[in-house]
Amino acid sequence: MLPPRATRPRPDDRAGHRVVADGGAEVPRPAAAGRLSPAAAAGRSAVGGVGPGRSRAGRPAEHAHGPAVPMLFSGVMLYLAADLAFQLRTLRTVTWTRIGVLVVLAVGLPVAQHLPAFGALTLLTANCLALVIIELVAxxxxxxxxxxxxxxxxxxxxxxxxxxxxxxxxxxxxxxxx
CATH class of the missing domain: 1.20.5 (Single alpha-helices involved in coiled-coils or other helix-helix interfaces)
Known part of the structure; x- marks a missing residue:
């Protein structure tokens, strides 16, 4: 839905300094309308979020900050270990492919910490996808x-x-x- 005609900028007004009034006459926009707040100018919003031009997710080649990769890998490893414990308790069997994936994830964790965030996620996804394919066939x-x-x-x-x-x-x- 378009804003009312009185506030709609004209196509040749790229900077947004002129506004078309109801009668078709151009009136100047108030001076404060185009200014950024000090928080927005610093790259963050006034309510503590992320401002224009900045993103907490980062770019695909950016390394993950802090314990993000170990927490991601250990969460998946904990899930697989709990699944193994449940299977052992209920069926009295162990699926060796899941133990193998647990070992591969534990070995891949130090490698993933040196990869960009997207690369670490890709490594984790490839390991889990390999587990699914191997179990599907085996x-x-x-x-x-x-x-x-x-x-x-x-x-x-x-x-x-x-x-x-x-x-x-x-x-x-x-x-x-x-």
Whole structure:
């Protein structure tokens, strides 16, 4: 939606110093309208945010500041370790590919600290993507066997329920004992 005509700058007014009034006459803009506040001039907004021309995210080739990369890597490593602990507790098995990725992430952490922020994120993403692809290929037989077992269990359960329903319809519901 366009602003009202009285405040709309003309196309030839690139600096924004002239304003078209309702009658079509040009009137000068107030002097303070084009000035920046001291906070905005310093590159930050008055409410503590990031001002024009500055970004907290940085550029793709900028290194991450502080503990950003170790926290990113350790968060993913903690998630994978918790997943391994849950799998060990519930299924009494360990997926060796996840242990391998944990080791690769631990070894890759010092390398990632010397890369730009985008490079560290790319390294982490490549490791996680490799884990998914390896598990997709290596555990395909296990997934098929699990699906077969679930299908057989479901079929047996449905056959038992169908037999129970047939008995109930033939004999009628059980009468309460009096």
């Amino acid at each position: 555990l395909a037989d296990s997934r098929r066997a699990l699906r077969r077992a679930v299908y057989e269990e479901k079929t047996i359960h449905e056959a038992g329920e169908a037999a129970w329903r047939a008995r109930w319809h033939d004999e009628g519901p059980e009468q309460p004992a009096q």
